[in-house]
Amino acid sequence: MMLAPGLGAALAQWLSHLRALGGASENTVEAYRADVAGFLGFLQNHHGEGFGTARLATLGPTDMRAWMAHERGRGLSARSMARALSSVKSFIRWMADRDGFDASHVLLARAPKYQRKLPRPLSESGATDMIAQVETQAMEPWIAARDAAVLTLLYGCGLRISEALGLTGAAHPMPEVLRIRGKGDKERLVPVLPAAREAVAEYLRLCPYPAEPGQPLFRGKRGGPLNPRLVSGAMARARMALGLPATATPHAMRHSFATHLLAAGGDLRTIQELLGHASLATTQIYTAVDSARLMEIYDKAHPRS
Structure with missing residues (x-):
């Protein structure tokens, strides 16, 4: 669906902002664009003609629930839904700062829970x-x-x-x-x-x-x-x-590399820097891998009466 000119222009400005200030890669910017364009396209179809940037200030919990139900209905996984919601929140937060409105209803929307897959390192x-x-x-x-x-x-x-x-x-x-x-x-x-x-x-x-x-x-x-x-x-x-x-x-x-370095006593901050992770939370997943491997060894080696 073609976005209304105002919505399309706002999306383009936000993406330019990400490129200029956020240091985001083109792949990341394209993922953000697809997520937010899908969200705006849904709202445009859901509310009918005349939906423009001014209406973004009036979004409520029912709008967010309707969009998320639509996305899950077309087969979007919980993990992808969480990513899309994060993109939408980032866009709406930027719009709220730019136009001066309260975006609480969007920013408080909760993503579905999902089990994050652990990395699968080799021994x-x-x-x-x-x-x-x-x-x-x-x-x-x-x-x-x-x-x-x-x-x-x-x-x-x-x-x-x-x-x-x-x-x-x-x-x-x-x-x-x-x-x-x-x-x-x-x-x-x-x-x-x-x-x-x-x-x-x-x-x-x-x-x-x-x-x-x-x-x-x-x-x-x-x-x-x-x-x-x-x-x-x-x-x-x-x-x-x-x-x-x-x-x-x-x-x-x-x-x-990361799992074996952690097992050898490497600290998370150093491993984060070596891997180039923007967030320590991304690196912390390797502590779960290390713990899972420890429990696997324990289960195999522990004597049972």
Whole structure:
């Protein structure tokens, strides 16, 4: 549904505000746009013609319940509903500040509860076995070394796959500390273990394409940027060979980095900074993973009479 001009303009201004001041990535901005556009489109259809920005100041609990019932009715999960409500609250809060109205009825709306899925890290041996396995799979030695180097960075530095594949030849030779630009265009400093530096150096020694500052560090077979699907495919073959679950994905290597660091005594604030999480609450999920693994070990090992 096309939004009324006033609503569309307000949404566009809010998104510009997010880009300018919020440091949000384009993917995040697009998710916000879709959530809020869906909300405004529902209100426009629900209230009929003439619904504009002035009516946003009059929204009440029945409007919010009607919208949420509509979204759940079309199959939106509780998790997605919570995200959409968060987007809507952010937009309405901005509108209330701009136009000077009380947005309490919207801001007090409660999202449905959902069970947050815990990350599924690999064991320490599973992570190292995964790296060793991908190093044996490719027919061409440089591609095998490349895949191993990428996974070593994911596990050894806690990088996202997009961050690892976003590195350029300027990162060669690999420094002891990498400056990573992550989600929301936020920068962080990440120590690079000797094993990761050695893995990247070995890949570049074998790679037929030179490491150039303006070119991707990790190359595809024909010299272009390495497609993340190729990394996922290499891990899929490796996990089948190793008997690992389908959750053994590139992102699981990052989860493994955080979980193993926490188990070794790392503090949450440091792990938050290394992962580039904006909120400590996001990092705290790994304490639940650690506790769940502890209870699993306890259940297996505890003697029963």
